[in-house]
Amino acid sequence: MSPSFRFVHAADLHLGSPMAALALADAGIARRFAEAPRAALAALVGAIRAHGADFLVIAGDLYDGPWRDARVGLFFNREIARLGPDFPVFLLAGNHDAESRVPAAIPAPANLRRFGTARPETFRLDGLAVALHGQGFGAREERRNLARGYPPPVPGHFNIGVLHSALAGRPGHEPYAPCTAEDLAGRGYDYWALGHVHAFEVVAERPHVVFPGVLQGRHARETGAKGAVLVSVEDGAVSALERLVVDDVRWAAATVDVAGALEEGEIEARIARALPAAAAAAEGRPLALRLRLEGTTALAPRLLARRAGLAVTAQALAQQVDPDLWLETLEVAVAAPAAAAPADPGLDLAALIAGLAADPATAAEAAALTAEIAPRLPGGGGALELPFGAAPEALVAEAAALARERVLGEG
Numbered sequence: 524m525s526p527s528f529r530f531v532h533a534a535d536l537h538l539g540s541p542m543a544a545l546a547l548a549d550a551g552i553a554r555r556f557a558e559a560p561r562a563a564l565a566a567l568v569g570a571i572r573a574h575g576a577d578f579l580v581i582a583g584d585l586y587d588g589p590w591r592d593a594r595v596g597l598f599f600n601r602e603i604a605r606l607g608p609d610f611p612v613f614l615l616a617g618n619h620d621a622e623s624r625v626p627a628a629i630p631a632p633a634n635l636r637r638f639g640t641a642r643p644e645t646f647r648l649d650g651l652a653v654a655l656h657g658q659g660f661g662a663r664e665e666r667r668n669l670a671r672g673y674p675p676p677v678p679g680h681f682n683i684g685v686l687h688s689a690l691a692g693r694p695g696h697e698p699y700a701p702c703t704a705e706d707l708a709g710r711g712y713d714y715w716a717l718g719h720v721h722a723f724e725v726v727a728e729r730p731h732v733v734f735p736g737v738l739q740g741r742h743a744r745e746t747g748a749k750g751a752v753l754v755s756v757e758d759g760a761v762s763a764l765e766r767l768v769v770d771d772v773r774w775a776a777a778t779v780d781v782a783g784a785l786e787e788g789e790i791e792a793r794i795a796r797a798l799p800a801a802a803a804a805a806e807g808r809p810l811a812l813r814l815r816l817e818g819t820t821a822l823a824p825r826l827l828a829r830r831a832g833l834a835v836t837a838q839a840l841a842q843q844v845d846p847d848l849w850l851e852t853l854e855v856a857v858a859a860p861a862a863a864a865p866a867d868p869g870l871d872l873a874a875l876i877a878g879l880a881a882d883p884a885t886a887a888e889a890a891a892l893t894a895e896i897a898p899r900l901p902g903g904g905g906a907l908e909l910p911f912g913a914a915p916e917a918l919v920a921e922a923a924a925l926a927r928e929r930v931l932g933e934g
């Protein structure tokens with residue numbers, strides 16, 4: 524009879540990652556968000572101790588990239604050391620922390636074991652009859668099917684394959700170390716501890732193929748609960764798999780339909796109605812909300828021109844719902860109804876502005892200006908990105924709305 528045990532599978536901690544700024548947050552809350560990836564690791568260590576797990580597997584992208592200094596590495600080592608000198612931690616390098624980008628620059632705690640990158644390596648925990656097989660990334664762009672080179676399972680052991688891969692492809696993720704779920708099932712292992720894909724996913728069972736997802740969401744596209752997984756093994760088979768939700772802050776996105784709204788009070792009322800459902804996603808944590816206004820309304824030029832003020836209003840409304848509900852961005856994706864014919868066809872300013880706004884040359888000029896100005900701003904352009912969105916077209920649309928308001932007195 525094989526021993527029963529439990530282990531924790533985590534991946535994509537991205538320590539050292541810059542957290543998206545919150546325009547209206549005060550210094551304290553901004554710091555809370557900035558430190559959330561570290562707080563999530565500390566919470567994970569606490570959860571491991573509380574659950575009495577036997578070992579920890581980290582399947583790549585522990586670090587977001589090359590260290591700015593040694594502090595991030597010292598922080599990780601300290602947290603791992605809190606698990607005790609006899610608690611095994613297995614670490615695999617992913618694309619973000621490939622060996623060439625994040626070399627093992629400082630001495631590691633005695634309980635940390637790092638998979639090699641030249642070939643697959645096997646670690647055994649003979650007391651638990653566990654064998655772990657893994658090959659880390661030597662360089663960022665690993666295009667080979669690494670899984671195919673993994674060794675046969677160790678007989679009489681619970682075999683775990685540790686791999687950083689998007690499998691045959693996952694939207695939004697580079698197709699590094701590509702392989703199929705069939706490649707993995709064919710190895711004869713009991714559990715595949717994957718990393719790289721930031722959403723939690725149980726791809727298959729028996730053998731289990733699992734992405735725990737990112738440990739802490741870092742921007743408004745990483746929404747919802749985040750953490751690791753706790754795997755229970757009895758009689759040589761997975762008997763339970765549960766999520767350990769350890770994120771310290773959370774992200775959400777919501778869309779408000781402003782179609783047909785005739786006055787700003789109506790816009791505010793519709794924002795206020797959307798907020799409680801969005802706030803529910805926080806589950807007691809600070810929540811950063813990306814709010815998007817959509818629809819065709821005569822107020823469109825005014826909304827685009829006065830977005831900064833509207834963002835402050837939305838933040839104030841959010842605080843009424845939950846003091847820890849923070850507006851990440853207010854996206855104003857609205858359109859004005861088709862305009863009536865101008866009174867004086869001789870000088871049609873509205874048409875002139877609309878024509879300029881639709882001209883690709885204007886967008887190109889806006890993109891060039893943005894690229895020139897952004898690096899000179901504090902934070903390297905983050906401040907510019909936040910109010911205007913990524914696309915030069917959005918910048919031009921906002922400029923056109925401002926011009927209409929100033930020149931034509933609209934809005």
Ligand SMILES: [Mn+2]
Binds near residue numbers: 687
């Ligand atoms: Mn990755």
